[in-house]
Amino acid sequence: MNARSGTAPGFDFESLRRWPDIETENLFASDATDRLLLDTVADQLPSTFSGEVVVVGDAYGALTLGAQHLGATEIRVHQDSITGERALAANAERSGMAHSFTSHALDASLFDAARYVLLQLPRSLDALEEVAWHIASNAASDVTLLAGGRVKHMAPAMSQVLEKYFGSVTAGLARQKSRVLTARHPLAAGPNPFPKGSAHDVGLERPLQLRAYGATFGGAKLDPGTRFLLPYLSEARAARHAIDLGCGNGTIAAYLALARPGLSVTASDASAAAVAATRASAEANGVGGRVAVVRDDALSQQPDGSAELVALNPPFHSGHTVHAGIALKLFEDAARVLCPGGELWIVWNSHLQYRGALEKHVGPTRQVARNPKFTVTVSARRS
Structure with missing residues (x-):
């Protein structure tokens, strides 16, 4: 030694x-x-x-x-x-x-x-x-x-x-x-196997294309909670600027840009792999020009009151540990960035019971939909 x-x-x-x-x-x-x-x-x-x-x-x-x-x-x-x-x-x-x-x-x-x-x-x-x-x-x-x-x-x-x-x-x-x-x-490595890709029918005119790098959470799959959320986003308020907070592989950002041709979207994630994947997904869906992707700790780079709409499927792990702290941090930052009357649309595992925290940190919250696993809510930012 x-x-x-x-x-x-x-x-x-x-x-x-x-x-x-x-x-x-x-x-x-x-x-x-x-x-x-x-x-x-x-x-x-x-x-x-x-x-x-x-x-x-x-x-x-x-x-x-x-x-x-x-x-x-x-x-x-x-x-x-x-x-x-x-x-x-x-x-x-x-x-x-x-x-x-x-x-x-x-x-x-x-x-x-x-x-x-x-x-x-x-x-x-x-x-x-x-x-x-x-x-x-x-x-x-x-x-x-x-x-x-x-x-x-x-x-x-x-x-x-x-x-x-x-x-x-x-x-x-x-x-x-x-x-x-x-x-x-x-050994000889061969061609780079990343990013990986997949296509999904989400009720749009064409399949939604998703891309993922190795560390992108969930890979190129369509997360089941996000799938449950997507159709209800048509009920969200009219907006010129929306944020996909914790964008992962870019599902929500690409979907919003495709479903609302006049909308500009900011997609934010702490993960470098998620940022790269979201850029690739946006380009694959032909909306790269309307989706700005940033690597950020929550929404620290976004000004107060700058967004009318935020969509979120929050993580509930910190590393390997189940912990609600990161979700609460995201709620607080979403509240800061939303303009008065702006909406936070969120899907969460029903057993986590986030509604009280959303009421506290964002504003009045109502349940939009629920199934055996997931709950979709919308919270309106207090004036």
Whole structure:
């Protein structure tokens, strides 16, 4: 074991914060997988390794700042979530470590000549495949991928995905309910399989085209809750500007633009994969000129009172944890951005009972439709 062995000796994981993401007692900024990945790579790093380390999926900065503490410099980082990017930047600033890394899109430049990739395993097999394809296509021939996750969230299919792109894939011993998969010897990757696409009959003149990149939540599928919401949007108030908040693969944004030819739509999501997917979906439906897509933490870039209509299918997870905090944050931002009398149309899993929160944060709320799983409501912004 070399001089850097152990979990980034002296690095204070407890000082890391999730801000600007939701912060509560049961949500944490690092986990046992971060520590195990850093311990694993510490045994392999050479004496100098500037520009050779890439970090993917770092939630709030533990991997990036921990790798810097081990001696890595010029670390390249990709975080799908803009809140993760901002949390990493804030944690780095507080730690005096703000100049050790650069943030990148998921593209060739991220992995060019990389020799070590630290990856927090994503929930989606498509997300894992897209990362693996980029590594096999662009990294150094002697690259080592260390992909860690919580054992309860790992599946044999993850190794099978990696085996499509690497000649050697091995699983390490579990520690504190985490495990690391090690992949080496990249194979010829072939053409990029992303974005993926599908078409859906939603009652318009032509099928709705959807596109998705690996980390796009739900892929290119039509989410069942969103499908339930779409036909009721014809009852929404007349508007010149609407917002698809948490746009995902762009279903709502593209549908609104197709159904209302005079409408301009802003689609917003914290996920880089969602933003790319929504742009691709809008173009595939011929409405790219009327759908502006932004990567944002909720609606922080939108002015107060600037929208007449907001549509939302809110998430109810923060990572792997079921948590209502992110939905409440979206409700509050929608209320701020709506003009007086503006409407928030939302579909939600009926058991979540959001109506009280909508009344509190937005305004008078009425049920529009309900089935055994989903509820559609409309909330009017108070004057």
